[in-house]
Amino acid sequence: MASRLLHRLRHALAPAEPAAGGAEAEDFPERSELEDDPEGLATRLSGTLSFSSSEEAVAAQSEEEAAGQEPGGGALSPSPAECQGSNLLTRQLQDLWRRSRKSLIPQRLLFEVTSASVVSERSSKYVLYTIYLICSGQFDKAPAALTRRYSDFERLHRRLRHQFGCDMAGVSFPRKRLRRNFTAETIAKRSRAFEQLLSHLYSIPNIRSSSDFLEFFFLRDLQAAQRLTCTGMYQEALATWSNAYRLQEKLDVCNSGHFLLTLAGLVVCHQELDELSTAHCYCEQALQLLGAQDTHPLLEPFLQAHIHLSWKVGKDKRQSEARLQGLQGNGVALQQQPTLKEFLIKETLD
Structure with missing residues (x-):
């Protein structure tokens, strides 16, 4: 019995044998899961880059030295050649990051x-x-x-x-x-x-801001909404116009001709579905975007729609009436101007 306990004690105090594969297998246990790695995933996951500035690094080092510690918490210091190579790489990455911050906008x-x-x-x-x-x-x-x-x-x-x-x-x-x-x-x-x-x-x-990039997002919705509106499917068209509205709003292109056409579609569909207050709000938004423009082809149709909707919902329509009379005094042939619905039907969206 005593000899058996002595044998167990000697075995427990003996140094452990290294695992198969050496220290690398202990440090990177996930390596075995990445053996078949054609895309270099193991290499990309093997380290973490830090983009802290050099001033912050110097300040951190000074604090450690003032506390009487070795920089890095007492870890072994790298050789001068390693320091030079790592510092060079860090400076290059910092320069690249600063340049990219100037040319790229924050991701909102x-x-x-x-x-x-x-x-x-x-x-x-x-x-x-x-x-x-x-x-x-x-x-x-x-x-x-x-x-x-x-x-x-x-x-x-x-x-x-x-x-x-x-x-x-x-x-x-x-x-x-x-x-x-x-x-x-x-x-x-x-x-x-x-x-x-x-x-x-x-x-x-x-x-x-390019047309190809922007139209990738909403041009197809506008085309589908136009077809649905022309065929009288106003409820289905309204959902598509609304999504196109949100897409342009998020892309921050609310001053374009496509956005005014979207507002026209929303006014027509809400009006046809007897949602007059909402149609009136979109009509007012369009007139605010048009501002002082007197030659835009959608100005007179929006003014006509705003006057009609204001009368229906009990809102003040005198300003729109005065502006419409001013257009007539400037020689604009109002009788030849289409309504918003007619404009939507005739407009070509390429």
Whole structure:
């Protein structure tokens, strides 16, 4: 019995044998899960970059020295060659980060692919991605959504590369595949890639304000809403006009002709659905955007609609009446001007 206890004691006090694989296997236990790693995921996850300024680093080092400690909490100091190489890399990263902060805007708008569905038609099969536009830093009560295919993103990427060669030089795009296009893994990777693509494009001022980039988001909604309005499907058209309104509002393009056309669609649909107070509010918003313009083709139709709606809901219409009379005094042929509904039907959206 005593000999057995002595044997156990000697075994417990003996130094532990190193595990198979050496220290590297102990330090990086996840390495075994990343052996088959064609995209270099293990390399990208092996360290963390810090973008703190050099002044902050010097201040932290001074505090440690004043406290009588070695910088880094008593850890072994790297060699001079290692210090020089790491400092050089840190300075390069800091310079790159500062330059990017000057050219890129803070991300106030988030692009999130919330779902993706495989659609099968008679002659084709494709994935339809649903993208939400959400304002960051606050609770967004009315996010805007759109659905796009891989081919839509590819067309946008090709047009922007043709128009903005320098800005698009470093922008990558997920390549087409000969097979496995409809697996969950491929769809998930493309979803994340499309989110990053839209966020990066939105951060570049020239691209953010370009017609190709903006129309990618709302032109299709405007075309669909116009067709529904022309066929008298006002309830369905209203939902599409409203989504196009939110998309343009989040993209901050509320002074464009497309936005005025959207307001015209909202006025017409709310009026046809007997929601006159809401129609009146959108009409007033349009007149505020038009401001002092006297030659815009939508000015007289909005004035006519505002006068009619103001009379219906019991609001003051004298200012609109005076402005309409002023247009007539300037020689504008008011009888030839279409109504808002007629303007929507005739307008061509390319």
